Amino acid sequence: MRILLLGGTSEARALAAKLHPDVEVISSLAGRVPDPALPVGQVRIGGFGGVEGLRRWLRDNTVDAVVDATHPYAATMTAHAAQVCAELGVPHLLLARPAWDPGDAILVNSDTQAAKAVADQGFSRVFLTTGRSGIGAFAQLDAWFLIRAVTLPEAAELPRRHEVLLSRGPYRYDDELRLLREHRIDALVTKNSGGQMTRPKLDAAAALGVVVVMVDRPPLPAGVSTVDSVDDAAAWVGSTVRP
Template sequence: MRTVLLLGGTSEARRLAESLAGRLRVVSSLAGRVRDPRLPPGEVRVGGFGGVEGFRAWLLANPVDAVVDATHPFAATMTATAAQVTAELGIPFVVLRRPGWVQQPGDDWRWVDSVSEAARSLPGERVFLTIGREELKEFAHLPQWFLVRSVDPPVGPVPDRTHVLLDRGPFTVDGEIALMRAHDVDVLVAKDSGGEMTAAKLTAARELALPVVIVRRPPLPDVPTVDSVAGVLRWLGTDVA
């Protein structure tokens, strides 16, 4: 049975592990940034590899036939590490990236290239931050009021005027509208993560005529890339439906 290392943590990675269960040996690797992650079927390892040298050492000690990167679209460091090391070792490698969100009529999106640029570009005073918990320090010095939503409590410094909401998607449009109205939000900040799990906030912002500061994805290395679980299955040459 062929062995696939699946760099996961996304809903697509879980669906891929489910599709491959019983057909291939899948080892799913999670970064460990969420305290209570939704575990995929099969073998699971949790925690980082220790950079390029650590990832190379792990692959040499745990031979695999292919590596699939289905990490978050903003996990640029892991993707770059995997691309470099698999190329050095001659291991087939593919990146699974779901499509980004597409702006719709009525949207007021303000594109930026980084979270730090987003912090410098806030067109409002009551800010709904949906960027995860690890980059809140970029906003810590700002005087605005912030609603911060994340799966786990924030790490590091946060703005003085912050209300933290611990929650996990999927979210509904009605729920997002009610949340934004209840907190009198006047601007949304998001990363272009794509997918349906958290897209409702964008529809809610459109219906409420709120601006959205949205962070562009980091560029991908020059590697094979697909945008769906089915694309990975075809790349692996499986007959899994």
């Protein structure tokens, strides 16, 4: 059995470990994060080259099934995988970690809308944790930003007043509480990534009365089989692909 596991998440690493060595798993990472945490088994790093590249790769490598365990905001990869697997008749599963309950957060649909919410509400000190790809949306705002990212953002995309904190989770509640207090944060901007690795920032914000602006998840492709746990994904592989 050969599975293409679209990964880069803790769930993908856990699934690779659970299937190994009974299933041949090829984990695919986008390659956007330096020195990524690697799963057990085979690993490929880098994009496929769009829909046609993914189609060709699946054919050339005789893949029995595809499990998409990418980040909830990897919408392009998720859409490509759903399209190609449907076209080729390759069994396909989406492992999507449960979203957070947004609660009282200001819910928006994009980084641009999040920047508008920050401007409209007049926040002055913002903890920005949406990742480097969306930072440019905040470049023209007058607020001060504490920007947490895994890799250094492009200088041209940074707001005029900012501090960059290079860091990678998981994070602890006490540390997040201290960070918000020390920097006198009045708004947290985040994506609804779900999971426990970055959840403490929300709990710390709630404890301090910090307003949360949350970018909602992109919609999933229609008709895709979806589970929300590693155990369910492993069970699907076992029932779908036979030696």
